[in-house]
Amino acid sequence: MRARKVLVVTLAVLLAATTTAGAATTTSRPGQGRFDRPQHGFAPASTTLREGGPGDAGLDQRPIRDAEQFLKSWTEPDASGHPHFSGAVGLLAHDGVVVDRYSVGGAVRYADAKGTELPLAQQVPMHDDTIFDLASISKLFTSIAALQLADQGKLEVNAPVVRYLPEFGVQGKQDVTIEQLLTHTSGFDADPSPSLWEGYPDIPSRRAAVLGSPLKNAPGSTYLYSDLNMLTLGFVIEKLAGKPLDQVVHDSITAPLGMADTGYNPPADKLGRVAATEYESDPPRGLVRGQVHDENAWSLGGVAGHAGVFSTAGDLAVLCQTILNGGSYHGHRILRPDTVEKMLTNYNARFPDDAHGLGFELDQPWYMGALSSPVTAGHTGFTGTTLVIDPESRSFALLLTNRVHPTRDWGSINTARQVWATSLAKAMAVRPVVGLDAWYAAPDNDATVTLSTPPLSSRSGSLRASFHAFVDTEGPSDPLQLEASTDGVNWQRVPLHATGPGAPAGTVTSLSGHGHRAWWQVSADVPAAAVTTLRWRYTTDPNYTGRGISLDGVKVTERGRTVLDGERNPAELTSSGWQLSTR
Known part of the structure; x- marks a missing residue:
C-alpha cells in the first residue's frame, strides 16, 4: 500500500510539473483553456487576434x-x-x-x-x-x-x-x-x-x-x-x-x-x-x-x-x-x-x-x-x-x-x-478537484447515464454521501439526482445539500443549471437501511444540453468510518455513460 501511495504522489507531482511547464509556453492567463475558471471583466483592450491551434x-x-x-x-x-x-x-x-x-x-x-x-x-x-x-x-x-x-x-x-x-x-x-x-x-x-x-x-x-x-x-x-x-x-x-x-x-x-x-x-x-x-x-x-x-x-x-x-x-x-x-x-x-x-x-x-x-x-x-x-x-x-x-x-x-x-x-x-x-x-478543461481525474458525462439529448456503487452495508443504518459536482446542464429539465435502493429495482431520491458559487439554496432533490462554472461541494444523508445501493443518475430531455456533469471525490461514510472511497478505488463504481477524465 505504501508503494502505491508513493507512486500516486510521484505521478501527481510529475503531472503538475508538466502542466506548469506547458502553462509557461502556452498559457498567458490563469483562466486560459479552462471552463471552470470564469473570467471577470473585459479582456485587455490591447488584445488582438492571432492565428493558432487549439493547443496554443x-x-x-x-x-x-x-x-x-x-x-x-x-x-x-x-x-x-x-x-x-x-x-x-x-x-x-x-x-x-x-x-x-x-x-x-x-x-x-x-x-x-x-x-x-x-x-x-x-x-x-x-x-x-x-x-x-x-x-x-x-x-x-x-x-x-x-x-x-x-x-x-x-x-x-x-x-x-x-x-x-x-x-x-x-x-x-x-x-x-x-x-x-x-x-x-x-x-x-x-x-x-x-x-x-x-x-x-x-x-x-x-x-x-x-x-x-x-x-x-x-x-x-x-x-x-x-x-x-x-x-x-x-x-x-x-x-x-x-x-x-x-x-x-x-x-x-x-x-x-x-x-x-x-x-x-x-x-x-x-x-x-x-x-x-x-x-x-x-x-x-x-x-x-x-x-x-x-x-x-x-x-x-x-x-x-x-x-x-x-x-x-x-x-x-x-x-x-x-x-x-x-x-x-x-x-x-x-x-x-x-x-x-x-x-x-x-x-x-x-x-x-x-x-x-x-x-x-x-x-x-x-x-x-x-x-x-x-x-x-x-x-x-x-x-x-x-x-x-x-x-x-x-x-x-x-x-x-x-x-x-x-x-x-x-x-x-x-x-x-x-x-x-x-x-x-x-x-476547454474542467480540472478535477481531487486527484488526477474525475467522472465526466455529457450525454446526447433524451438520454440517461448512471454511476452506481455496490451494495453498501451499514451497521447503524445511517450512511452519508459526499462528493464534488461540476454541473452545466440546460436547466431543471436535465437533472442530476442521487438515488438509493435496497433491492436494486426500486429507487428513491436522496435529498442533497450543495454549497459553492451558484449552488441551489437549502435541500434539493436534484442538481441542474448552467453559467456558474464552479465546483460544488455536495452532501447527502442516505435513508436508513441495512444494505443500500447508491447511484448518480443524469437525465437529459429531447432538446439542448450543456457541457455536462463532472463528479469527483465520491465518498460514503458511516459515523466517520469510510464505507466507499471512489477516489482511491474508482473500480468500485459501476459506470453506464460516465468516464474518468483528466479534463
Whole structure:
C-alpha cells in the first residue's frame, strides 16, 4: 500500500510539473483553456487576434474536430435527399487565439429551388473568406450605431422615440422608448403587414409604412421579436447622424475596425466571394446572390436596420473581440466599456426565456449550446448565420451557413449551431478537484447515464454521501439526482445539500443549471437501511444540453468510518455513460 501511495504522489507531482511547464509556453492567463475558471471583466483592450491551434490556447482539439465532421455531414444528402445546408464557414476563438477556421460545402451549389445541382465547373466552394448575407445579425450593427450616438450624447436610451421622430407618434406609440426598440419590448408585431415589398410602390412609402405601423401589445408589456424595432431604430440613427445607415456603419464601425469585407450591397468586384441564398419566385428574383435575401430590406434598397449587412467570419471575429475587449480593438475604440456592459446586461428579467441586452440576445441555449450563460451574448440570422460571444471564457463561436440556398424549406440548422458552440465549451478543461481525474458525462439529448456503487452495508443504518459536482446542464429539465435502493429495482431520491458559487439554496432533490462554472461541494444523508445501493443518475430531455456533469471525490461514510472511497478505488463504481477524465 505504501508503494502505491508513493507512486500516486510521484505521478501527481510529475503531472503538475508538466502542466506548469506547458502553462509557461502556452498559457498567458490563469483562466486560459479552462471552463471552470470564469473570467471577470473585459479582456485587455490591447488584445488582438492571432492565428493558432487549439493547443496554443490550452484546448483539447478532439471536440472541435468532431464538430467539423458534424458540419461536413450536414452538407451531404440525408434520408430527405438533400443536405441541411449547402455549405458553412466556422470560426472559433479563445483568449485572443483563433483556434479553428473551417470551411466546407458550396457557396454556390444549386440552379433552382428544387435543389438541382449545378455542374461542378459552375459551383463555387466555401472558403474562409466567403462573404455571407448576415440577415438579422445586421441588428447588432444597428444597435452599436445607436449606442455610439448615446455615447456622444446625441441619443438617450430611455427617451421616447417621438423625441427624435415625431412622425412615429401615431397608433398609440408615443410612449415607446429607444430601449424598448433595442430589447424588442416595444409592442410591435413581428413583421410589417403587409410586407413592404408587396404592399407599397416605392421606398418613401415603405419608410412611411414602418413609422405608421401599429402596436400589437402595450409598450413594455410583452417580449416579441420584431424587425420593426430595428427598422425604426435605423431611421432614428439616420436622422441624428445626418447620413444614411450604411454610411454610418462604415464610418463608425467597420472602417475603424478594419472590417474591409463588411457592409451593405457588396460591390461587383466581390461578387465571386459571396455565398448564394435562395432561389425566389415570389418576388421573382431568381437565384439571390449579392443582394440582401430579406425581402423588406431588399425593397428599401438593401439598407435597413434589421437586415442587409454582408460579412466574413474573419471580419466578424474582429467585432467579437472588440466586444470582449470592452469596445476597443487595435487602438480604435468604438464603444465605451460601460456601454458594452449594457449590451451584455439583461433588461428583460420579467421575460425569463427572452433575456436581452441593448442589442444582443443573452443566454439562449438553443443556439449558444454549452457556451450559454447569463452573460453569453449573440444573435442569429434567418439565412443560417450565428454569432456567440462568451465573456466568461473570453471566447466566441461563429458559424456562417447559406442554409436557405436553394430554399428556406429544408429545415432548421439549430442542432448544428449548438454543436459548433458546444465544441468550444468541451474543448476547454474542467480540472478535477481531487486527484488526477474525475467522472465526466455529457450525454446526447433524451438520454440517461448512471454511476452506481455496490451494495453498501451499514451497521447503524445511517450512511452519508459526499462528493464534488461540476454541473452545466440546460436547466431543471436535465437533472442530476442521487438515488438509493435496497433491492436494486426500486429507487428513491436522496435529498442533497450543495454549497459553492451558484449552488441551489437549502435541500434539493436534484442538481441542474448552467453559467456558474464552479465546483460544488455536495452532501447527502442516505435513508436508513441495512444494505443500500447508491447511484448518480443524469437525465437529459429531447432538446439542448450543456457541457455536462463532472463528479469527483465520491465518498460514503458511516459515523466517520469510510464505507466507499471512489477516489482511491474508482473500480468500485459501476459506470453506464460516465468516464474518468483528466479534463
